[in-house]
Amino acid sequence: MPVEEFVAGWISGAVGLVLGHPFDTVKVRLQTQNTYQGIVDCVVKTYRHESVLGFFKGMSFPIASVALVNSVLFGVYSNTLLALTATSHQERRAQPPSYTNIFIAGCTGGLLQAYCLAPFDLIKVRLQNQTEPRMQIGSSTPRYRGPVHCAASILKEEGPQGLFRGSWALVLRDTPTLGMYFVTYEGLCRQYTPEGQNPSSATVLVAGGFAGIASWITATPFDVIKSRMQMDGLKGRKYGGMLDCMASSFRQEGIGVFFKGMTLNSARAFPVNAATFLSYEYLLRLWR
Numbered sequence: 677m678p679v680e681e682f683v684a685g686w687i688s689g690a691v692g693l694v695l696g697h698p699f700d701t702v703k704v705r706l707q708t709q710n711t712y713q714g715i716v717d718c719v720v721k722t723y724r725h726e727s728v729l730g731f732f733k734g735m736s737f738p739i740a741s742v743a744l745v746n747s748v749l750f751g752v753y754s755n756t757l758l759a760l761t762a763t764s765h766q767e768r769r770a771q772p773p774s775y776t777n778i779f780i781a782g783c784t785g786g787l788l789q790a791y792c793l794a795p796f797d798l799i800k801v802r803l804q805n806q807t808e809p810r811m812q813i814g815s816s817t818p819r820y821r822g823p824v825h826c827a828a829s830i831l832k833e834e835g836p837q838g839l840f841r842g843s844w845a846l847v848l849r850d851t852p853t854l855g856m857y858f859v860t861y862e863g864l865c866r867q868y869t870p871e872g873q874n875p876s877s878a879t880v881l882v883a884g885g886f887a888g889i890a891s892w893i894t895a896t897p898f899d900v901i902k903s904r905m906q907m908d909g910l911k912g913r914k915y916g917g918m919l920d921c922m923a924s925s926f927r928q929e930g931i932g933v934f935f936k937g938m939t940l941n942s943a944r945a946f947p948v949n950a951a952t953f954l955s956y957e958y959l960l961r962l963w964r
């Protein structure tokens with residue numbers, strides 16, 4: 677099994693994560709707290725109350741974990757394509773795989789990455805939702821002191837299954853959308869690259885950016901439900917399960933609830949995924 681794809685996926689995931697984390701924090705807060713009037717209000721309040729550090733809450737942990745998860749995604753995707761088409765990453769420009777095989781490989785990568793991502797994503801969301809400013813004398817202390825304390829508290833208070841809260845919504849979010857992610861990326865690269873050649877850096881940036889936008893737009897409805905399920909359990913249980921969360925969110929907030937955070941997901945998706953694909957392709961060409 678070729679391992680370069682896993683390593684390239686790891687590094688490219690970390691690059692993308694740093695670029696996108698401030699967008700992600702604002703999005704998570706808008707999806708799970710009803711105290712903000714919109715993106716600008718959330719940005720202003722976060723900055724005033726918590727300084728610029730507020731936007732980077734919960735980032736240290738994902739930088740290791742999301743990179744790991746990205747390595748699972750890209751590694752499983754590439755190795756599934758190898759199993760389906762008997763072509764390695766280098767051979768795929770000369771013998772392009774069908775879009776059906778790309779979609780199946782992307783869904784497989786998405787499914788496995790969702791399982792690995794579930795506990796890390798839950799901890800990230802819980803930490804991002806802590807609005808207490810850091811290190812200010814006299815201010816109330818946040819419930820979780822950091823990722824390890826957060827994981828230990830969830831294990832103690834909610835049991836091991838607490839760490840996987842929202843994982844069904846995460847699987848439903850990531851499996852089809854990651855199939856679409858790789859199909860969009862490949863489709864755009866093929867469109868703008870002469871046959872048999874490698875895509876230019878500009879093509880990789882644009883194709884990666886649009887693949888990110890397309891996948892995140894379609895992922896947003898389950899992203900909202902996932903974030904709400906992950907926050908449930910913190911102060912008792914509000915939802916009887918994923919379907920109950922969908923029904924009660926819809927009843928209380930209307931259809932618009934499923935699109936909360938879509939603008940931010942899309943704005944974040946372009947730079948994150950442009951950088952992710954560019955570093956991924958660059959590393960694989962470097963090691964060839």
Ligand SMILES: CN(C)C(=N)NCCC[C@H](N)C(=O)O
Pocket residue numbers: 689692693696746849850853854857888891892895945948949952
């Ligand atoms: C729609 N979904 C779930 C995705 N496209 N996932 C792939 C993640 C790529 C990058 N680390 C990111 O966070 O955008």
